[in-house]
Amino acid sequence: MNDVPDFLRRFVTDPLTRLLMSVWRPTDTSMRRWALASVIGNAGIVVTGVTVRVTNSGLGCSQWPECNGGSLVPIAHPEHSPLNQGIEFGNRLLTFVVLALGAACFVAALRLVPRRRALLRIAAVQPGWVIVQAVWGGLLVLSDLHPAMNAGHFLLSSGLLAAAVALYMRSMEGDGPPRRIVHRDIRNLAFVLVGAVFVLLAAGTVVTGSGPHGGDDKAPRFAFSIEDVARIHADLAYLVVGLTFALLFALHVTDAPGRARRAALVLLAVELAQGVIGYAQYFLAIPPLLVALHALGSTLVWIAALRVVFLLRRRSPLQPPAPAAELVTGPSGTAPAPEVTVIASATDRAGANGTAEYARGDLPTP
Numbered sequence: 001m002n003d004v005p006d007f008l009r010r011f012v013t014d015p016l017t018r019l020l021m022s023v024w025r026p027t028d029t030s031m032r033r034w035a036l037a038s039v040i041g042n043a044g045i046v047v048t049g050v051t052v053r054v055t056n057s058g059l060g061c062s063q064w065p066e067c068n069g070g071s072l073v074p075i076a077h078p079e080h081s082p083l084n085q086g087i088e089f090g091n092r093l094l095t096f097v098v099l100a101l102g103a104a105c106f107v108a109a110l111r112l113v114p115r116r117r118a119l120l121r122i123a124a125v126q127p128g129w130v131i132v133q134a135v136w137g138g139l140l141v142l143s144d145l146h147p148a149m150n151a152g153h154f155l156l157s158s159g160l161l162a163a164a165v166a167l168y169m170r171s172m173e174g175d176g177p178p179r180r181i182v183h184r185d186i187r188n189l190a191f192v193l194v195g196a197v198f199v200l201l202a203a204g205t206v207v208t209g210s211g212p213h214g215g216d217d218k219a220p221r222f223a224f225s226i227e228d229v230a231r232i233h234a235d236l237a238y239l240v241v242g243l244t245f246a247l248l249f250a251l252h253v254t255d256a257p258g259r260a261r262r263a264a265l266v267l268l269a270v271e272l273a274q275g276v277i278g279y280a281q282y283f284l285a286i287p288p289l290l291v292a293l294h295a296l297g298s299t300l301v302w303i304a305a306l307r308v309v310f311l312l313r314r315r316s317p318l319q320p321p322a323p324a325a326e327l328v329t330g331p332s333g334t335a336p337a338p339e340v341t342v343i344a345s346a347t348d349r350a351g352a353n354g355t356a357e358y359a360r361g362d363l364p365t366p
């Protein structure tokens with residue numbers, strides 16, 4: 001190792017060391033970045049999972065946990081093309097990526113100083129959930145890609161994604177009690193909206209289960225007419241868009257803070273784009289590329305809807321580490337002021353910021 005030039009050694013070791021240290025000695029920023037990476041990873045695996053389906057690779061590896069012929073990795077097989085095996089096996093490998101991201105979030109939350117119990121609790125959900133998903137994926141293969149199992153796989157992924165989004169949003173705020181920044185009815189409307197989006201996702205999986213992309217020619221299909229279920233699915237999409245309009249209107253007339261209105265506007269934009277993709281794929285006889293795009297769109301709609309709920313309330317912001325000078329209040333040589341003084345002043349600062357950002361329509365939390 002001594003003959004390796006210094007710059008090369010640093011290039012190889014530093015990024016890795018920094019990466020490991022960002023988990024082992026996390027800061028608020030690295031905690032947030034790991035949470036964001038997990039959101040991206042979990043959204044990404046939904047799209048690669050759909051790619052498996054639309055390329056007819058669902059049974060590329062027809063066994064689980066082995067691929068084919070008792071081998072853990074793809075081997076030459078008369079019934080399974082190398083491409084199909086590669087796609088399905090590649091998607092299986094991605095499980096380890098989301099597992100690593102979930103584990104990184106958990107270890108970072110565990111090592112964060114000071115410990116934030118709420119973050120730790122949310123982060124603890126992820127690794128276990130990934131394992132449940134891996135087992136579910138195996139059962140999906142063993143069921144010959146039954147559409148109900150496929151729907152469950154998708155919806156479980158949406159739950160995991162929600163946990164990742166919650167971790168990310170919570171890692172950006174402090175642990176003070178939540179304070180609503182909109183009227184209670186508006187917040188309730190946002191909850192209803194999130195529920196409606198989930199029902200819309202579930203209905204989408206029924207359309208998929210009745211459509212041509214089962215992941216393999218032998219995959220069973222629901223006995224519904226695709227036109228009927230697609231119509232119900234599209235009607236639900238209209239309902240979701242209507243609820244989002246209602247939310248935006250309510251936020252507007254109550255002069256709600258900008259961040260809440262922007263979040264609802266982003267949600268509406270993603271929904272409209274997703275609706276256009278939905279109709280395009282329906283009228284173009286469900287081409288694989290658009291199906292993958294539609295799956296990406298549905299994860300974005302889900303993330304945007306969850307984000308709205310988090311942005312309708314506030315907690316005290318994360319407290320920046322107090323500068324050393326602030327910790328010593330008395331003249332040099334005297335004992336430092338009690339820690340309470342510092343905490344109180346930090347909270348005051350946070351309170352002043354918070355109040356300044358509130359708009360006219362802000363309502364006090366009972």
Ligand code: HEM
Nearest residue numbers: 201204205207208211234237271274275278279282298301
């Ligand atoms: C905000 C609006 C929408 C959302 C969030 C959404 C969500 C979804 C989801 C989650 C799936 C299942 C994906 C899977 O199982 O892999 C799906 C499938 C589908 N959606 Fe939508 N959708 C929306 C709007 C629409 C609209 C307006 C149409 C028009 C008819 C449409 C047509 C379809 C079709 C045809 C499928 C089945 C594709 C396949 O065979 O895999 N969607 N949608």
